[in-house]
Amino acid sequence: MKAITVVPGDPGQVRVGEVPDPAEDEGALLVEGRLLGICGTDVDIVQQGYGSLPPGRDRLVVGHESLGVVVDAPVAGGFAVGDLVAGIVRRPDPVPCEPCSHGEWDFCRNGRYTERGIKERDGYGSQYWRIEPDYAIRLDPGVGDHGVLLEPTxxxxxxxxxxxxxxxxxxxxxxxxxxxxxxxxxxxxxxxxxxxxxxxxxxxxxxxxxxxxxxxxxxxxxxxxxxxxxxxxxxxxxxxxxxxxxxxxxxxxxxxxxxxxxxxxxxxxxxxxxxxxxxxxxxxxxxxxxxxTVNAARRHYEQAATALSSADGGWLDGLITRRVPMDEYPDALHKTEDDIKVVVDLRG
Missing domain, CATH: 3.40.50.720 (NAD(P)-binding Rossmann-like Domain)
Structure with a gap:
Protein backbone atom coordinates (compact mmCIF):
# COMPACT_ATOMS: atom_id res chain seq x y z
CA MET A 1 0.00 0.00 0.00
CA LYS A 2 1.02 3.65 -0.38
CA ALA A 3 1.79 5.82 2.62
CA ILE A 4 3.19 9.26 3.39
CA THR A 5 6.37 8.95 5.43
CA VAL A 6 8.70 11.58 6.85
CA VAL A 7 11.87 12.05 8.86
CA PRO A 8 11.10 14.72 11.47
CA GLY A 9 13.12 17.85 10.83
CA ASP A 10 14.20 16.93 7.29
CA PRO A 11 11.83 18.47 4.68
CA GLY A 12 13.74 16.77 1.87
CA GLN A 13 12.76 13.35 3.23
CA VAL A 14 8.99 13.57 2.66
CA ARG A 15 8.04 10.50 0.60
CA VAL A 16 4.92 8.93 -0.81
CA GLY A 17 5.60 5.30 -1.61
CA GLU A 18 5.00 1.66 -0.88
CA VAL A 19 5.12 0.36 2.70
CA PRO A 20 4.04 -2.99 4.20
CA ASP A 21 0.34 -3.46 4.97
CA PRO A 22 -0.55 -2.67 8.60
CA ALA A 23 0.13 -5.55 10.98
CA GLU A 24 -2.81 -7.14 12.78
CA ASP A 25 -1.30 -6.35 16.18
CA GLU A 26 -1.85 -2.65 15.43
CA GLY A 27 -5.58 -3.09 15.90
CA ALA A 28 -8.51 -5.38 15.14
CA LEU A 29 -10.20 -2.86 12.85
CA LEU A 30 -8.88 -2.58 9.30
CA VAL A 31 -9.77 0.78 7.81
CA GLU A 32 -9.47 2.05 4.26
CA GLY A 33 -8.24 5.63 4.48
CA ARG A 34 -10.45 8.26 2.89
CA LEU A 35 -9.09 11.67 3.86
CA LEU A 36 -6.22 13.03 5.93
CA GLY A 37 -6.22 16.56 7.33
CA ILE A 38 -3.07 18.68 7.48
CA CYS A 39 -2.41 21.10 10.33
CA GLY A 40 0.43 23.14 11.78
CA THR A 41 1.65 20.16 13.81
CA ASP A 42 2.41 18.28 10.58
CA VAL A 43 4.38 21.26 9.29
CA ASP A 44 6.32 21.42 12.56
CA ILE A 45 7.12 17.70 12.33
CA VAL A 46 8.47 17.99 8.80
CA GLN A 47 10.23 21.35 9.07
CA GLN A 48 11.12 21.76 12.75
CA GLY A 49 11.66 18.18 13.93
CA TYR A 50 8.72 18.12 16.34
CA GLY A 51 7.61 14.61 17.32
CA SER A 52 9.61 11.41 17.29
CA LEU A 53 10.05 8.19 15.34
CA PRO A 54 8.62 4.82 16.38
CA PRO A 55 11.25 2.80 18.27
CA GLY A 56 13.72 1.13 15.94
CA ARG A 57 12.39 2.94 12.87
CA ASP A 58 13.98 5.51 10.59
CA ARG A 59 10.73 6.93 9.17
CA LEU A 60 7.30 7.94 10.49
CA VAL A 61 3.96 7.49 8.74
CA VAL A 62 2.61 10.99 9.27
CA GLY A 63 -0.97 12.18 9.79
CA HIS A 64 -3.24 12.45 12.82
CA GLU A 65 -6.46 13.99 11.40
CA SER A 66 -8.07 10.86 10.00
CA LEU A 67 -11.16 9.62 8.21
CA GLY A 68 -11.78 6.18 6.79
CA VAL A 69 -14.21 3.32 6.23
CA VAL A 70 -14.04 -0.03 8.05
CA VAL A 71 -13.27 -2.90 5.67
CA ASP A 72 -12.73 -5.65 8.25
CA ALA A 73 -13.96 -5.86 11.84
CA PRO A 74 -14.21 -8.55 14.54
CA VAL A 75 -17.70 -9.90 15.16
CA ALA A 76 -17.82 -8.68 18.77
CA GLY A 77 -15.94 -5.42 18.34
CA GLY A 78 -18.89 -3.06 18.08
CA PHE A 79 -18.07 -2.02 14.50
CA ALA A 80 -19.22 -3.27 11.12
CA VAL A 81 -17.86 -3.20 7.60
CA GLY A 82 -18.82 0.11 6.00
CA ASP A 83 -18.75 2.17 9.20
CA LEU A 84 -17.35 5.67 8.78
CA VAL A 85 -14.69 6.16 11.44
CA ALA A 86 -11.93 8.45 12.66
CA GLY A 87 -9.07 7.51 14.94
CA ILE A 88 -8.13 8.96 18.30
CA VAL A 89 -4.59 10.33 18.29
CA ARG A 90 -3.15 9.79 21.76
CA ARG A 91 -2.55 6.51 23.60
CA PRO A 92 -1.99 6.25 27.37
CA ASP A 93 1.47 5.70 28.77
CA PRO A 94 2.47 2.15 29.75
CA VAL A 95 2.87 2.86 33.46
CA PRO A 96 0.13 4.26 33.51
CA CYS A 97 -0.10 7.52 35.42
CA GLU A 98 -3.35 8.22 37.28
CA PRO A 99 -5.06 10.28 34.52
CA CYS A 100 -4.10 7.76 31.82
CA SER A 101 -5.48 4.90 33.92
CA HIS A 102 -8.84 6.71 33.91
CA GLY A 103 -8.95 7.34 30.16
CA GLU A 104 -7.69 10.91 30.54
CA TRP A 105 -4.53 10.53 28.47
CA ASP A 106 -4.91 14.17 27.49
CA PHE A 107 -3.84 14.94 31.08
CA CYS A 108 -0.90 12.50 31.11
CA ARG A 109 1.47 13.47 33.94
CA ASN A 110 4.69 11.72 32.97
CA GLY A 111 4.85 12.37 29.22
CA ARG A 112 5.18 8.72 28.25
CA TYR A 113 2.06 8.74 26.09
CA THR A 114 2.34 8.04 22.36
CA GLU A 115 0.49 9.72 19.50
CA ARG A 116 -0.48 8.46 16.07
CA GLY A 117 1.48 10.27 13.41
CA ILE A 118 3.33 12.44 15.93
CA LYS A 119 5.09 10.70 18.78
CA GLU A 120 6.56 7.18 18.52
CA ARG A 121 3.59 5.70 16.63
CA ASP A 122 2.70 5.64 12.93
CA GLY A 123 -0.15 7.85 11.85
CA TYR A 124 -3.09 7.61 9.48
CA GLY A 125 -1.43 8.83 6.28
CA SER A 126 -1.78 5.55 4.40
CA GLN A 127 -4.27 3.84 2.11
CA TYR A 128 -5.09 1.37 4.90
CA TRP A 129 -4.59 1.58 8.66
CA ARG A 130 -5.46 -0.51 11.65
CA ILE A 131 -6.81 0.69 14.96
CA GLU A 132 -8.00 -0.72 18.27
CA PRO A 133 -11.82 -0.49 18.58
CA ASP A 134 -11.47 1.44 21.85
CA TYR A 135 -9.68 4.23 19.95
CA ALA A 136 -12.00 4.43 16.94
CA ILE A 137 -14.94 6.84 16.75
CA ARG A 138 -17.95 5.88 14.63
CA LEU A 139 -19.39 8.85 12.74
CA ASP A 140 -22.89 9.51 11.47
CA PRO A 141 -22.79 8.55 7.77
CA GLY A 142 -24.39 11.90 6.98
CA VAL A 143 -21.24 13.68 8.17
CA GLY A 144 -19.44 12.28 5.13
CA ASP A 145 -16.11 13.85 4.28
CA HIS A 146 -16.58 16.46 7.01
CA GLY A 147 -15.57 13.70 9.43
CA VAL A 148 -11.94 14.57 8.67
CA LEU A 149 -12.56 17.62 10.90
CA LEU A 150 -13.26 15.43 13.93
CA GLU A 151 -9.80 15.57 15.51
CA PRO A 152 -9.42 19.36 15.46
CA THR A 153 -13.03 19.72 16.59
CA THR A 293 -5.50 23.06 27.01
CA VAL A 294 -4.17 20.45 24.60
CA ASN A 295 -5.29 17.18 23.04
CA ALA A 296 -8.57 15.41 23.83
CA ALA A 297 -10.03 12.33 25.51
CA ARG A 298 -12.56 9.96 23.98
CA ARG A 299 -15.55 11.87 25.33
CA HIS A 300 -14.32 15.01 23.54
CA TYR A 301 -14.20 13.13 20.23
CA GLU A 302 -17.76 12.01 20.89
CA GLN A 303 -18.80 15.60 21.68
CA ALA A 304 -17.08 16.71 18.47
CA ALA A 305 -18.94 14.07 16.44
CA THR A 306 -22.23 15.44 17.78
CA ALA A 307 -21.18 19.02 16.98
CA LEU A 308 -20.29 18.12 13.38
CA SER A 309 -23.56 16.22 12.94
CA SER A 310 -25.45 19.31 14.11
CA ALA A 311 -23.53 21.78 11.95
CA ASP A 312 -24.61 23.05 8.54
CA GLY A 313 -22.98 20.87 5.91
CA GLY A 314 -22.57 23.75 3.50
CA TRP A 315 -20.67 25.72 6.13
CA LEU A 316 -18.38 22.76 6.84
CA ASP A 317 -17.75 22.48 3.10
CA GLY A 318 -16.31 25.97 3.25
CA LEU A 319 -13.67 24.92 5.75
CA ILE A 320 -12.16 22.35 3.39
CA THR A 321 -10.67 24.68 0.82
CA ARG A 322 -8.27 22.34 -0.98
CA ARG A 323 -8.05 18.61 -1.64
CA VAL A 324 -4.86 17.08 -2.99
CA PRO A 325 -3.81 13.53 -3.95
CA MET A 326 -1.24 11.71 -1.86
CA ASP A 327 1.58 12.48 -4.27
CA GLU A 328 1.10 16.22 -3.69
CA TYR A 329 1.46 16.03 0.10
CA PRO A 330 4.79 17.97 0.16
CA ASP A 331 3.15 20.90 -1.65
CA ALA A 332 0.06 20.71 0.56
CA LEU A 333 2.20 21.60 3.59
CA HIS A 334 2.42 25.14 2.18
CA LYS A 335 -0.89 26.94 2.64
CA THR A 336 -2.02 29.81 0.46
CA GLU A 337 -3.90 32.85 1.77
CA ASP A 338 -7.13 31.30 0.45
CA ASP A 339 -6.64 28.05 2.38
CA ILE A 340 -8.48 27.15 5.57
CA LYS A 341 -8.15 23.37 5.79
CA VAL A 342 -6.13 21.36 3.29
CA VAL A 343 -6.86 17.64 3.12
CA VAL A 344 -5.21 14.73 1.34
CA ASP A 345 -7.32 12.22 -0.58
CA LEU A 346 -5.95 8.78 0.31
CA ARG A 347 -8.05 6.99 -2.31
CA GLY A 348 -6.62 6.12 -5.71
Whole structure:
Protein backbone atom coordinates (compact mmCIF):
# COMPACT_ATOMS: atom_id res chain seq x y z
CA MET A 1 0.00 0.00 0.00
CA LYS A 2 1.02 3.65 -0.38
CA ALA A 3 1.79 5.82 2.62
CA ILE A 4 3.19 9.26 3.39
CA THR A 5 6.37 8.95 5.43
CA VAL A 6 8.70 11.58 6.85
CA VAL A 7 11.87 12.05 8.86
CA PRO A 8 11.10 14.72 11.47
CA GLY A 9 13.12 17.85 10.83
CA ASP A 10 14.20 16.93 7.29
CA PRO A 11 11.83 18.47 4.68
CA GLY A 12 13.74 16.77 1.87
CA GLN A 13 12.76 13.35 3.23
CA VAL A 14 8.99 13.57 2.66
CA ARG A 15 8.04 10.50 0.60
CA VAL A 16 4.92 8.93 -0.81
CA GLY A 17 5.60 5.30 -1.61
CA GLU A 18 5.00 1.66 -0.88
CA VAL A 19 5.12 0.36 2.70
CA PRO A 20 4.04 -2.99 4.20
CA ASP A 21 0.34 -3.46 4.97
CA PRO A 22 -0.55 -2.67 8.60
CA ALA A 23 0.13 -5.55 10.98
CA GLU A 24 -2.81 -7.14 12.78
CA ASP A 25 -1.30 -6.35 16.18
CA GLU A 26 -1.85 -2.65 15.43
CA GLY A 27 -5.58 -3.09 15.90
CA ALA A 28 -8.51 -5.38 15.14
CA LEU A 29 -10.20 -2.86 12.85
CA LEU A 30 -8.88 -2.58 9.30
CA VAL A 31 -9.77 0.78 7.81
CA GLU A 32 -9.47 2.05 4.26
CA GLY A 33 -8.24 5.63 4.48
CA ARG A 34 -10.45 8.26 2.89
CA LEU A 35 -9.09 11.67 3.86
CA LEU A 36 -6.22 13.03 5.93
CA GLY A 37 -6.22 16.56 7.33
CA ILE A 38 -3.07 18.68 7.48
CA CYS A 39 -2.41 21.10 10.33
CA GLY A 40 0.43 23.14 11.78
CA THR A 41 1.65 20.16 13.81
CA ASP A 42 2.41 18.28 10.58
CA VAL A 43 4.38 21.26 9.29
CA ASP A 44 6.32 21.42 12.56
CA ILE A 45 7.12 17.70 12.33
CA VAL A 46 8.47 17.99 8.80
CA GLN A 47 10.23 21.35 9.07
CA GLN A 48 11.12 21.76 12.75
CA GLY A 49 11.66 18.18 13.93
CA TYR A 50 8.72 18.12 16.34
CA GLY A 51 7.61 14.61 17.32
CA SER A 52 9.61 11.41 17.29
CA LEU A 53 10.05 8.19 15.34
CA PRO A 54 8.62 4.82 16.38
CA PRO A 55 11.25 2.80 18.27
CA GLY A 56 13.72 1.13 15.94
CA ARG A 57 12.39 2.94 12.87
CA ASP A 58 13.98 5.51 10.59
CA ARG A 59 10.73 6.93 9.17
CA LEU A 60 7.30 7.94 10.49
CA VAL A 61 3.96 7.49 8.74
CA VAL A 62 2.61 10.99 9.27
CA GLY A 63 -0.97 12.18 9.79
CA HIS A 64 -3.24 12.45 12.82
CA GLU A 65 -6.46 13.99 11.40
CA SER A 66 -8.07 10.86 10.00
CA LEU A 67 -11.16 9.62 8.21
CA GLY A 68 -11.78 6.18 6.79
CA VAL A 69 -14.21 3.32 6.23
CA VAL A 70 -14.04 -0.03 8.05
CA VAL A 71 -13.27 -2.90 5.67
CA ASP A 72 -12.73 -5.65 8.25
CA ALA A 73 -13.96 -5.86 11.84
CA PRO A 74 -14.21 -8.55 14.54
CA VAL A 75 -17.70 -9.90 15.16
CA ALA A 76 -17.82 -8.68 18.77
CA GLY A 77 -15.94 -5.42 18.34
CA GLY A 78 -18.89 -3.06 18.08
CA PHE A 79 -18.07 -2.02 14.50
CA ALA A 80 -19.22 -3.27 11.12
CA VAL A 81 -17.86 -3.20 7.60
CA GLY A 82 -18.82 0.11 6.00
CA ASP A 83 -18.75 2.17 9.20
CA LEU A 84 -17.35 5.67 8.78
CA VAL A 85 -14.69 6.16 11.44
CA ALA A 86 -11.93 8.45 12.66
CA GLY A 87 -9.07 7.51 14.94
CA ILE A 88 -8.13 8.96 18.30
CA VAL A 89 -4.59 10.33 18.29
CA ARG A 90 -3.15 9.79 21.76
CA ARG A 91 -2.55 6.51 23.60
CA PRO A 92 -1.99 6.25 27.37
CA ASP A 93 1.47 5.70 28.77
CA PRO A 94 2.47 2.15 29.75
CA VAL A 95 2.87 2.86 33.46
CA PRO A 96 0.13 4.26 33.51
CA CYS A 97 -0.10 7.52 35.42
CA GLU A 98 -3.35 8.22 37.28
CA PRO A 99 -5.06 10.28 34.52
CA CYS A 100 -4.10 7.76 31.82
CA SER A 101 -5.48 4.90 33.92
CA HIS A 102 -8.84 6.71 33.91
CA GLY A 103 -8.95 7.34 30.16
CA GLU A 104 -7.69 10.91 30.54
CA TRP A 105 -4.53 10.53 28.47
CA ASP A 106 -4.91 14.17 27.49
CA PHE A 107 -3.84 14.94 31.08
CA CYS A 108 -0.90 12.50 31.11
CA ARG A 109 1.47 13.47 33.94
CA ASN A 110 4.69 11.72 32.97
CA GLY A 111 4.85 12.37 29.22
CA ARG A 112 5.18 8.72 28.25
CA TYR A 113 2.06 8.74 26.09
CA THR A 114 2.34 8.04 22.36
CA GLU A 115 0.49 9.72 19.50
CA ARG A 116 -0.48 8.46 16.07
CA GLY A 117 1.48 10.27 13.41
CA ILE A 118 3.33 12.44 15.93
CA LYS A 119 5.09 10.70 18.78
CA GLU A 120 6.56 7.18 18.52
CA ARG A 121 3.59 5.70 16.63
CA ASP A 122 2.70 5.64 12.93
CA GLY A 123 -0.15 7.85 11.85
CA TYR A 124 -3.09 7.61 9.48
CA GLY A 125 -1.43 8.83 6.28
CA SER A 126 -1.78 5.55 4.40
CA GLN A 127 -4.27 3.84 2.11
CA TYR A 128 -5.09 1.37 4.90
CA TRP A 129 -4.59 1.58 8.66
CA ARG A 130 -5.46 -0.51 11.65
CA ILE A 131 -6.81 0.69 14.96
CA GLU A 132 -8.00 -0.72 18.27
CA PRO A 133 -11.82 -0.49 18.58
CA ASP A 134 -11.47 1.44 21.85
CA TYR A 135 -9.68 4.23 19.95
CA ALA A 136 -12.00 4.43 16.94
CA ILE A 137 -14.94 6.84 16.75
CA ARG A 138 -17.95 5.88 14.63
CA LEU A 139 -19.39 8.85 12.74
CA ASP A 140 -22.89 9.51 11.47
CA PRO A 141 -22.79 8.55 7.77
CA GLY A 142 -24.39 11.90 6.98
CA VAL A 143 -21.24 13.68 8.17
CA GLY A 144 -19.44 12.28 5.13
CA ASP A 145 -16.11 13.85 4.28
CA HIS A 146 -16.58 16.46 7.01
CA GLY A 147 -15.57 13.70 9.43
CA VAL A 148 -11.94 14.57 8.67
CA LEU A 149 -12.56 17.62 10.90
CA LEU A 150 -13.26 15.43 13.93
CA GLU A 151 -9.80 15.57 15.51
CA PRO A 152 -9.42 19.36 15.46
CA THR A 153 -13.03 19.72 16.59
CA UNK A 154 -12.28 17.40 19.53
CA UNK A 155 -9.59 19.83 20.71
CA UNK A 156 -12.18 22.63 20.80
CA UNK A 157 -14.79 20.38 22.40
CA UNK A 158 -12.35 19.88 25.26
CA UNK A 159 -11.55 23.60 25.41
CA UNK A 160 -15.23 24.48 25.70
CA UNK A 161 -15.92 21.68 28.19
CA UNK A 162 -13.16 22.89 30.49
CA UNK A 163 -14.33 26.49 30.08
CA UNK A 164 -17.89 25.48 30.96
CA UNK A 165 -16.65 23.72 34.08
CA UNK A 166 -14.86 26.83 35.27
CA UNK A 167 -17.96 28.97 34.74
CA UNK A 168 -19.85 26.53 36.99
CA UNK A 169 -18.03 28.14 39.95
CA UNK A 170 -20.62 30.96 39.94
CA UNK A 171 -24.31 31.46 39.19
CA UNK A 172 -23.91 33.64 36.08
CA UNK A 173 -23.19 32.35 32.57
CA UNK A 174 -21.29 33.99 29.71
CA UNK A 175 -23.07 35.80 26.90
CA UNK A 176 -20.30 37.16 24.70
CA UNK A 177 -17.37 35.14 23.36
CA UNK A 178 -14.25 36.23 21.52
CA UNK A 179 -12.23 33.82 19.39
CA UNK A 180 -8.78 35.06 18.40
CA UNK A 181 -7.55 33.60 15.13
CA UNK A 182 -9.66 32.55 12.14
CA UNK A 183 -7.80 29.46 11.03
CA UNK A 184 -9.42 26.02 11.24
CA UNK A 185 -9.15 25.89 15.03
CA UNK A 186 -10.55 29.39 15.47
CA UNK A 187 -13.45 28.78 13.10
CA UNK A 188 -14.33 25.51 14.82
CA UNK A 189 -14.12 27.28 18.18
CA UNK A 190 -16.58 29.84 16.83
CA UNK A 191 -18.90 27.08 15.59
CA UNK A 192 -19.06 25.49 19.05
CA UNK A 193 -19.59 28.89 20.63
CA UNK A 194 -22.53 29.62 18.33
CA UNK A 195 -23.94 26.17 19.09
CA UNK A 196 -23.89 27.20 22.77
CA UNK A 197 -26.03 30.22 21.97
CA UNK A 198 -23.30 32.80 22.60
CA UNK A 199 -22.78 36.09 20.80
CA UNK A 200 -19.53 35.14 19.07
CA UNK A 201 -16.89 37.52 17.73
CA UNK A 202 -13.81 36.39 15.79
CA UNK A 203 -10.62 38.45 15.50
CA UNK A 204 -7.94 37.88 12.86
CA UNK A 205 -5.00 39.89 11.57
CA UNK A 206 -6.58 40.31 8.11
CA UNK A 207 -9.68 39.45 6.10
CA UNK A 208 -7.99 37.68 3.20
CA UNK A 209 -9.58 34.51 1.85
CA UNK A 210 -12.95 33.08 2.88
CA UNK A 211 -12.67 33.38 6.66
CA UNK A 212 -14.71 36.58 7.09
CA UNK A 213 -17.53 35.08 5.03
CA UNK A 214 -17.41 31.86 7.05
CA UNK A 215 -17.66 33.83 10.29
CA UNK A 216 -20.60 35.81 8.95
CA UNK A 217 -22.35 32.67 7.74
CA UNK A 218 -22.22 31.39 11.32
CA UNK A 219 -24.07 34.47 12.50
CA UNK A 220 -20.93 35.67 14.26
CA UNK A 221 -19.06 38.97 13.87
CA UNK A 222 -15.66 39.26 12.19
CA UNK A 223 -13.01 41.78 13.28
CA UNK A 224 -9.51 42.70 12.16
CA UNK A 225 -6.85 44.86 13.78
CA UNK A 226 -5.99 45.38 17.42
CA UNK A 227 -8.00 43.48 20.01
CA UNK A 228 -8.54 46.72 21.98
CA UNK A 229 -10.28 48.26 18.97
CA UNK A 230 -13.01 45.63 18.65
CA UNK A 231 -15.30 47.51 21.00
CA UNK A 232 -16.37 44.38 22.84
CA UNK A 233 -15.81 43.12 26.37
CA UNK A 234 -16.01 39.33 26.17
CA UNK A 235 -16.98 37.05 29.01
CA UNK A 236 -14.99 34.20 27.51
CA UNK A 237 -12.06 34.05 25.10
CA UNK A 238 -10.85 31.06 23.13
CA UNK A 239 -7.33 32.07 22.08
CA UNK A 240 -6.17 30.20 18.96
CA UNK A 241 -3.13 32.13 17.71
CA UNK A 242 -0.45 31.42 20.31
CA UNK A 243 0.77 35.01 19.93
CA UNK A 244 2.19 35.84 23.35
CA UNK A 245 1.63 39.62 23.43
CA UNK A 246 -2.02 39.14 22.45
CA UNK A 247 -2.55 36.67 25.30
CA UNK A 248 -1.73 39.32 27.89
CA UNK A 249 -3.70 42.04 26.11
CA UNK A 250 -6.81 39.91 26.56
CA UNK A 251 -6.72 40.37 30.33
CA UNK A 252 -7.37 44.10 29.83
CA UNK A 253 -10.54 43.71 27.75
CA UNK A 254 -12.44 40.85 29.38
CA UNK A 255 -15.29 41.32 31.83
CA UNK A 256 -15.00 40.47 35.54
CA UNK A 257 -15.22 36.72 36.31
CA UNK A 258 -14.15 35.89 32.76
CA UNK A 259 -12.36 32.82 31.42
CA UNK A 260 -9.54 32.86 28.86
CA UNK A 261 -8.72 29.49 27.29
CA UNK A 262 -5.38 29.17 25.48
CA UNK A 263 -5.31 26.63 22.64
CA UNK A 264 -2.65 28.11 20.35
CA UNK A 265 1.11 27.79 20.25
CA UNK A 266 3.66 29.78 18.29
CA UNK A 267 7.22 28.93 17.36
CA UNK A 268 8.13 32.62 17.33
CA UNK A 269 9.61 34.83 20.01
CA UNK A 270 7.73 38.05 20.73
CA UNK A 271 9.14 39.94 23.74
CA UNK A 272 6.82 42.55 25.15
CA UNK A 273 7.04 44.90 28.15
CA UNK A 274 4.71 43.56 30.81
CA UNK A 275 3.54 45.10 34.05
CA UNK A 276 3.33 41.88 36.03
CA UNK A 277 2.08 43.50 39.23
CA UNK A 278 -0.76 45.25 37.38
CA UNK A 279 -1.61 42.06 35.53
CA UNK A 280 -1.68 40.09 38.75
CA UNK A 281 -3.85 42.72 40.47
CA UNK A 282 -6.41 42.79 37.67
CA UNK A 283 -6.69 38.99 37.46
CA UNK A 284 -7.12 38.71 41.23
CA UNK A 285 -9.65 41.52 41.63
CA UNK A 286 -11.66 40.42 38.58
CA UNK A 287 -11.67 36.67 39.34
CA UNK A 288 -10.12 36.06 35.92
CA UNK A 289 -9.11 32.53 34.96
CA UNK A 290 -6.54 31.87 32.22
CA UNK A 291 -5.68 28.27 31.39
CA UNK A 292 -4.13 26.17 28.66
CA THR A 293 -5.50 23.06 27.01
CA VAL A 294 -4.17 20.45 24.60
CA ASN A 295 -5.29 17.18 23.04
CA ALA A 296 -8.57 15.41 23.83
CA ALA A 297 -10.03 12.33 25.51
CA ARG A 298 -12.56 9.96 23.98
CA ARG A 299 -15.55 11.87 25.33
CA HIS A 300 -14.32 15.01 23.54
CA TYR A 301 -14.20 13.13 20.23
CA GLU A 302 -17.76 12.01 20.89
CA GLN A 303 -18.80 15.60 21.68
CA ALA A 304 -17.08 16.71 18.47
CA ALA A 305 -18.94 14.07 16.44
CA THR A 306 -22.23 15.44 17.78
CA ALA A 307 -21.18 19.02 16.98
CA LEU A 308 -20.29 18.12 13.38
CA SER A 309 -23.56 16.22 12.94
CA SER A 310 -25.45 19.31 14.11
CA ALA A 311 -23.53 21.78 11.95
CA ASP A 312 -24.61 23.05 8.54
CA GLY A 313 -22.98 20.87 5.91
CA GLY A 314 -22.57 23.75 3.50
CA TRP A 315 -20.67 25.72 6.13
CA LEU A 316 -18.38 22.76 6.84
CA ASP A 317 -17.75 22.48 3.10
CA GLY A 318 -16.31 25.97 3.25
CA LEU A 319 -13.67 24.92 5.75
CA ILE A 320 -12.16 22.35 3.39
CA THR A 321 -10.67 24.68 0.82
CA ARG A 322 -8.27 22.34 -0.98
CA ARG A 323 -8.05 18.61 -1.64
CA VAL A 324 -4.86 17.08 -2.99
CA PRO A 325 -3.81 13.53 -3.95
CA MET A 326 -1.24 11.71 -1.86
CA ASP A 327 1.58 12.48 -4.27
CA GLU A 328 1.10 16.22 -3.69
CA TYR A 329 1.46 16.03 0.10
CA PRO A 330 4.79 17.97 0.16
CA ASP A 331 3.15 20.90 -1.65
CA ALA A 332 0.06 20.71 0.56
CA LEU A 333 2.20 21.60 3.59
CA HIS A 334 2.42 25.14 2.18
CA LYS A 335 -0.89 26.94 2.64
CA THR A 336 -2.02 29.81 0.46
CA GLU A 337 -3.90 32.85 1.77
CA ASP A 338 -7.13 31.30 0.45
CA ASP A 339 -6.64 28.05 2.38
CA ILE A 340 -8.48 27.15 5.57
CA LYS A 341 -8.15 23.37 5.79
CA VAL A 342 -6.13 21.36 3.29
CA VAL A 343 -6.86 17.64 3.12
CA VAL A 344 -5.21 14.73 1.34
CA ASP A 345 -7.32 12.22 -0.58
CA LEU A 346 -5.95 8.78 0.31
CA ARG A 347 -8.05 6.99 -2.31
CA GLY A 348 -6.62 6.12 -5.71
Missing amino acids: SVLAKAWEQTDRIFARASWRPRTALVTGAGPIGLLAALLGVQRGLDVHVLDINDKGPKSQLVGDLGATFHTGDVKDTGISPDVVIECTGHGPLVFELVDIVTPNSVICLTGMSAGSSPVPLGTDELNEKMVLDNTVMFG
